Amino acid sequence: MNSATPTAIAVEEITGLILAGGRGSRMGGIDKGLQNFSGTPLALHALLRLQPQVGELMINANRNLAAYESFGVPVWPDGLADYAGPLAGFLVGLERCETPYLLTVPCDTPLFPPDLAARLGEALLAHDAEIAMVNAPEAAAEADGAAALRPQPVFCLLRAGLLESLVRFTQDGGRKIDRWTAQHRTVLVAFDRPGDAPDAFFNANTLAELHALEGQGLRR
Ligand SMILES: Nc1nc2c(ncn2[C@@H]2O[C@H](COP(=O)(O)OP(=O)(O)OP(=O)(O)O)[C@@H](O)[C@H]2O)c(=O)[nH]1
Numbered sequence: 330m331n332s333a334t335p336t337a338i339a340v341e342e343i344t345g346l347i348l349a350g351g352r353g354s355r356m357g358g359i360d361k362g363l364q365n366f367s368g369t370p371l372a373l374h375a376l377l378r379l380q381p382q383v384g385e386l387m388i389n390a391n392r393n394l395a396a397y398e399s400f401g402v403p404v405w406p407d408g409l410a411d412y413a414g415p416l417a418g419f420l421v422g423l424e425r426c427e428t429p430y431l432l433t434v435p436c437d438t439p440l441f442p443p444d445l446a447a448r449l450g451e452a453l454l455a456h457d458a459e460i461a462m463v464n465a466p467e468a469a470a471e472a473d474g475a476a477a478l479r480p481q482p483v484f485c486l487l488r489a490g491l492l493e494s495l496v497r498f499t500q501d502g503g504r505k506i507d508r509w510t511a512q513h514r515t516v517l518v519a520f521d522r523p524g525d526a527p528d529a530f531f532n533a534n535t536l537a538e539l540h541a542l543e544g545q546g547l548r549r
Pocket residue numbers: 348349350351352353354355356361389390407411412413414415416417418419434435436437483534
């Protein structure tokens with residue numbers, strides 16, 4: 330690598346996308362992104378956490394669009410019909426992205442790290458990858474105290490040029506994120522350094538999990 334090769338992606342080159350387009354079935358069908366986390370709607374909480382890490386922001390939601398619009402950034406519903414899954418959010422995000430990179434973050438993982446974009450960006454450049462995906466510790470630690478790592482496909486830094494590929498993949502009926510990312514140079518980025526919060530990627534699928542996460546957030 331010569332000395333002129335950049336090792337970091339500039340904040341302004343990244344658009345952050347909050348994924349809030351799901352059905353929330355495990356929460357009884359309520360709109361997850363609008364549920365309060367310590368007094369702030371989850372989607373707004375994610376937006377504020379991502380704001381210092383990116384240049385532009387947008388939200389992907391399929392219900393209660395006016396409520397999401399009140400958070401002050403563009404809101405885009407899925408173009409694919411019938412809750413096709415988070416890849417539908419990736420698709421509309423890439424369609425609307427005007428920067429060279431898109432960073433996706435789900436609305437239901439409020440403790441994600443403040444250096445998420447920086448570390449995914451560094452790894453993407455270092456490996457000359459098209460996609461950088463989070464690899465995060467599982468909730469249950471192994472006997473030796475180390476937690477196994479598991480990919481978190483909804484936390485992805487993508488090159489915006491992947492739009493054409495995703496259009497093709499979804500037009501052919503593809504719906505699984507990891508099936509699509511497997512077609513591209515993808516680097517998994519481990520968030521298990523000393524000092525990394527072990528629960529940074531815990532997400533809330535039920536209201537009970539959401540309340541437990543609120544407790545974890547308060548103890549930080
Ligand atoms: N755009 C879009 N996003 C989705 C869709 N389904 C899930 N997501 C998002 O993907 C992320 C992870 O999904 P889940 O944790 O399964 O959330 P969910 O689908 O709302 O909840 P369940 O219905 O309980 O599975 C969340 O940020 C969701 O908002 C969808 O059909 N369209």
